[in-house]
Amino acid sequence: MIQTVLGKIAPEELGICSAHEHLSIDLSRVKKDPDTILDDEQGMREELEDFYRLGGRSMVEVTNDGMGRDALVLKRLSKATGVHLITCTGFYKDPFIPEYAGDWKAEQFAQHFMKEAAEGIADTGILPGVIGEVGTSKNEMKPIERELLIGAAIAGAETGLPVTTHTTLGTLGFEQVQLLTKQGLPVDQIIVGHQDLNPNKEEVLSVLETGAYIAFDTIGKNNYRPDGERVDFLLDFINRGFEKQILLSADLTRKSHWKKNGGPGYGLVLESFIPKLKEAGVSDSILQQLLIVNPSRAFSIREGS
Numbered sequence: 401m402i403q404t405v406l407g408k409i410a411p412e413e414l415g416i417c418s419a420h421e422h423l424s425i426d427l428s429r430v431k432k433d434p435d436t437i438l439d440d441e442q443g444m445r446e447e448l449e450d451f452y453r454l455g456g457r458s459m460v461e462v463t464n465d466g467m468g469r470d471a472l473v474l475k476r477l478s479k480a481t482g483v484h485l486i487t488c489t490g491f492y493k494d495p496f497i498p499e500y501a502g503d504w505k506a507e508q509f510a511q512h513f514m515k516e517a518a519e520g521i522a523d524t525g526i527l528p529g530v531i532g533e534v535g536t537s538k539n540e541m542k543p544i545e546r547e548l549l550i551g552a553a554i555a556g557a558e559t560g561l562p563v564t565t566h567t568t569l570g571t572l573g574f575e576q577v578q579l580l581t582k583q584g585l586p587v588d589q590i591i592v593g594h595q596d597l598n599p600n601k602e603e604v605l606s607v608l609e610t611g612a613y614i615a616f617d618t619i620g621k622n623n624y625r626p627d628g629e630r631v632d633f634l635l636d637f638i639n640r641g642f643e644k645q646i647l648l649s650a651d652l653t654r655k656s657h658w659k660k661n662g663g664p665g666y667g668l669v670l671e672s673f674i675p676k677l678k679e680a681g682v683s684d685s686i687l688q689q690l691l692i693v694n695p696s697r698a699f700s701i702r703e704g705s
């Protein structure tokens with residue numbers, strides 16, 4: 401089963417899924433840029449309606465506490481638009497971890513995530529469907545990030561919730577998997593984020609070879625890396641037989657990313673990236689695998705945990 405903000409659904413109900421997005425977010429405390437605040441609920445609704453119109457049916461919303469998570473807004477949006485929304489428990493990375501958790505050890509992180517998984521987020525009664533996005537810095541795992549990841553792994557193994565990560569510019573993906581699995585978290589319960597930002601192919605392949613999922617989840621952010629390079633890497637990974645381990649998304653976090661502000665909007669994978677893959681010869685069955693089948697497996701809560 402998959403846990404959405406409106407309740408549990410069967411994996412086959414998920415439909416076309418964006419695996420790593422943000423609807424309500426506020427990173428301005430750290431980034432000092434009002435563009436990194438998304439708080440216009442009507443605007444979120446319109447963007448989601450556009451996503452739905454383009455074929456999108458579900459979205460994993462990985463904004464956690466410290467980033468501006470608002471589970472009640474997600475619940476209202478899901479009801480209004482019919483898009484399945486999955487919310488999260490977790491913390492992001494240094495320096496986005498809220499002050500109250502700033503010196504926690506792994507066991508405290510784990511207890512907190514397990515409490516939210518069992519009882520819901522604050523007093524909303526809304527259950528998280530994923531632990532994330534939990535992350536590391538660029539080429540560096542800070543001590544607090546290490547505790548956070550271990551805590552996420554313990555909670556994931558205990559609750560069956562998948563763990564989705566943030567890597568900074570794609571770095572340390574392999575190290576994250578090593579650390580998480582060492583705590584007893586099954587490797588197929590791990591989604592390593594932002595792997596499309598790492599131009600070092602050997603490093604990304606080393607993550608794929610562990611059996612973990614990887615996310616190509618910054619599609620359209622051509623300022624970081626041109627989509628043409630994403631297409632090239634993706635084709636190579638598919639040719640090597642890794643098509644069952646890859647998820648797609650756009651990771652929008654800014655007002656300027658929204659359609660109404662002249663940005664590409666949440667449907668950009670469907671509107672502009674999938675046509676590029678088709679043109680490059682990727683079959684419809686592989687596209688279905690990437691957009692529907694893989695997320696339905698990756699975000700299923702593991703039984704018997």
Ligand SMILES: [Zn+2]
Pocket residue numbers: 420421422462533566651
């Ligand atoms: Zn993100």
